[in-house]
Amino acid sequence: MGAIDELVAELAKLPGIGRKTAQRLTYHLLHQPKDRMHRLAAALDQVATRIQACPECGNYCEGDRCGVCADPRRDPAVLCVVEDASAVGLVERATGYRGRYLVLGGRLSPLEGVGPDQLRIGLLRQRVAGGEVREVILATNPSLEGEATATFIHQLLSGTGVRVSRLARGLPVGGDLEYIDGITLSHALEARQEVS
Amino acid sequence: MGAIDELVAELAKLPGIGRKTAQRLTYHLLHQPKDRMHRLAAALDQVATRIQACPECGNYCEGDRCGVCADPRRDPAVLCVVEDASAVGLVERATGYRGRYLVLGGRLSPLEGVGPDQLRIGLLRQRVAGGEVREVILATNPSLEGEATATFIHQLLSGTGVRVSRLARGLPVGGDLEYIDGITLSHALEARQEVS
Secondary structure, three states, rough: HHHHHHHHHHHOOOOOOOOOHHHHHHHHHHHOHHHHHHHHHHHHHHHHHOOEEOOOOOOEOOOOOHHHHHHHEEEEEEEEEOOHOOOOOOHHOOOOOOEEEOOOOOOHHHHOEOOHOOOHHHHHHHHHHOOOOEEEEEEOOOOHHHHHHHHHHHHHHOOOOOOOOOOOOOOOOOOOHHHHHHHHHHHHHOOOOEEO | OHOOOOOHHHHHHOOOHHHHHHHHHHHHHHHHHHHHHHHHHHHHHHHHHHHHEEOOOOOOOOOOOOOOOEEEEEEEEEEEEEOOHHHHHHHHHOOOOEEEEEEEOOOHHHOOOEOOHOOOOOHHHHHHHHHOOEEEOOOOOOOOOHHHHHHHHHHHHOOOOOOEEEEEEEOOOOHHHHOOOHHHHHHHHHHHOOOO
């Protein structure tokens, strides 16, 4: 297989990119100065090499800890629980949230064999047991599995004295955090509701 | 700028990929085994390093000559003139064409400062002067500029005794070869018309 076919095949593996789009992207890149391709390649290698999961919250990080955990101005008393690290970026960009995060690394999904042991539930317990956390904000997706995950965590934390809230209803049910605009997300964070 | 932001920025420079899609692609890649990213990076580097313009026709090639020029079974008497190397791949995949190519490297566009000197018109003259070529098929895009380029080449070759044809009318005027389905393209090649 030639170099061009190889690149087309790799690009076509990306979500939402079919063979024809992959070809168009490849030919587009071939029309650019060669360092454009090398820069993109270097950016990919850098991400693959340098990005790790933060040991304190599971967020993506380049050093020992992620930027949020390393920031002493972030409030350690508030912990926002999200499914994926991509949600951290969404909340950071869209809202004025100043607390910390815990990235579960997915959501409970018995059908896909994802139970509590496959998520960072142990790390969540540990963070709550540390005593600093006073409120846990459940920011899982408003999908069936996201809600089940939120309910599970709420039950897990009952009796610990920690306040548990979740993002305000107002998110379209059955949706995905990825596709919600920042203003809606910001309102939902502002109007988060205590789980009774 | 962090490694993730860097990759998002590079991906967002690609055509049809906005910032949000670039973020989604990046997070998708972060969920994959790391060698996926390294493989994509390697494919990019390989294309940037190894792909050159074929000295005989202007097509993309990895060695001394492109696959078509290096194939002794391809008929050197028929020369298909295309704007871009991407069109070579389109014709190869969609049709049973067995002749050779000449890739102009663009189309005449006075507004963008592209004249005959910016295209491989000299190489075309040379190929025709070589004496082997008996037919030139003009397969430029059916756009205003593509048609102007075809007319220019037709005039250039008048008096050389070479038969000049163009892809059959039937292509949607104002379109782009990239978006035409293979069957239409194949029919258009079959029903190519001699320029009178």
